[in-house]
Amino acid sequence: MTVPFVPTSPIASPKHPTTNPSAINAPKKLKEEEEEEEAVAMGACAIFLEILCAILLPPLGVCLRHGCCTLEFLICLVLTILGYIPGMIYAVYVIVAVDPDRFRREYDYYQPVA
Secondary structure, eight states: OOOOOOOSSOOOOTTOTTTOHHHHHHHHHHHHHHHHHHHHHHHHHHHHHHHHHHHHSHHHHHHHHHOTTSHHHHHHHHHHHHOHHHHHHHHHHHHHHOOTTHHHHHTSOOOOOO
16 A cells, blocks of 8 residues: 655645745735725715614704714704705715815814804
């Protein structure tokens, strides 16, 4: 009976993790990509829930996105008091289109009302 020869040193191949440095880092890259995809999914889920809140109770959706003492919240509150539909339209617009940190980054003067 003959025993097959099994080499003890790794064979140099592009697929072997010890001879291909990019293969060693592959699981790390996959993990980073998965974390990034998860963050994007969580962001999309948060925006969806904020829009749902904006449809049911417009000032609540704006409050979750921008805070309760901001100009956007006060405008949404007034529009909702004057009419539900204008408040809802404005709330969805503010959640989808207005970046809450843009004015703070660019102009450094955008501050909450209270």
